[in-house]
Amino acid sequence: MIDPQWKHDTVLLQAAVSALNVQSAGIYIDGTYGRGGHSALILEYLGVNGRLIVIDKDPVAIEHARQRHAGDPRVHVWHGSFRDFPEALVDAGITGNIQGILLDLGVSSPQLDDAGRGFSFMREGQLDMRMDTSRGESAAQWLNRADEPDIADVLWRYGEERFSRQIAKEIVRTRVQSPLETTTQLAELIASVIRKREPGKNPATRSFQAIRIKVNQELDDVEACLQQTLESLAPGGRLVVISFHSLEDRIVKHFFRDVSSPPRLPKGLPVMPEFIQPPMRTIGKAIRASASEVQDNVRARSAIMRIGERTA
Structure with missing residues (x-):
């Protein structure tokens, strides 16, 4: 059914x-x-x-x-x-x-609205973002292992995020103490870095897009x-x-x-x-x-x- x-x-x-x-x-x-x-x-x-x-x-x-x-x-x-x-x-x-x-x-x-898929920064869920959940590396797995320059490059290239370097640096600093696991954890981290906001746009928008594009190629x-x-x-x-x-x-x-x-x-x-x-x-x-x-x-x-x- x-x-x-x-x-x-x-x-x-x-x-x-x-x-x-x-x-x-x-x-x-x-x-x-x-x-x-x-x-x-x-x-x-x-x-x-x-x-x-x-x-x-x-x-x-x-x-x-x-x-x-x-x-x-x-x-x-x-x-x-x-x-x-x-x-x-x-x-x-x-x-x-x-x-x-x-x-x-x-x-x-349904992918955006299902918190368990990890696509949305508006809902708390596991930081997955894979279209195909049966294979490949999740967003959390990639973020917790990638080098800082690689993360910054993805955020800039696929999200055109101006604060890509600062966000990447904060991700690497944070994961030493506690691995990134949830969407809200990542969204709050990004919000703490981006001080200058685009009107009407969540500060995590560009980064979430970039990471999703990367994870799913x-x-x-x-x-x-x-x-x-x-x-x-x-x-x-x-x-x-x-x-x-x-x-x-x-x-x-x-x-x-x-x-x-x-x-x-x-x-x-x-x-x-x-x-x-x-x-x-x-x-x-x-x-x-x-x-x-x-x-x-x-x-x-x-x-x-x-x-x-x-x-x-």
Whole structure:
């Protein structure tokens, strides 16, 4: 039975699925299942010959998918990172090119709201932050062993935290006396270091984001996944990506720019136009959540969606 606490307001639900241009007999990947909002709507457009591969790092999300879509032969559920989606296709017995890939890169509401997952500085819980709790190093384990320069580098690079060095120094000093174990312990430590506050923003916001990105290798996963999409998408296939912070969106924006631009060739080189067609074209401009959606779901305010289509 699906837990009623597994509630999640899917960001850009209609817009994202519309951007996929779902074909009845097509093959699609929802690379970040979450609580299945996008997947459920995709399935409404798929016919009996369509296929949907749902992927998530989170074992709880995967269990939700298995329960919700049990008995639906169109759905194949795969536990892992979206960067490894080719493995999921092999596992599903799919060998041809696919018609669409959707990546919603945000942290789901159940993950944020469950104190035990350690994502939120607003709730006391174990300092975990792993999307996949079955493997890898938790935030606490990393913070209690990493060198001070490494911690400072992560806080600056992934959180753009101006006080990264001071926070790293305090973390190392504190853990000598008592290991960091809880979210509130870390949040209070950060608050004690940051004297100059950003209006309307908790002082722990940037550091928690940075540590979460580090623990889950989020940016590495995005870069690796994007590069593989060109080999898997059929001509006319769509790639739809929803980002929630500037570091992710920068990677996505630059990828679409690079793959939708013709190659730079020496002047005067006799090349036919069909040989210099870029592998992908962008569809429209970046899309943000509407004011009404943000009003209903404040977590949608930072969402930005970009769309690309395979050309050949």
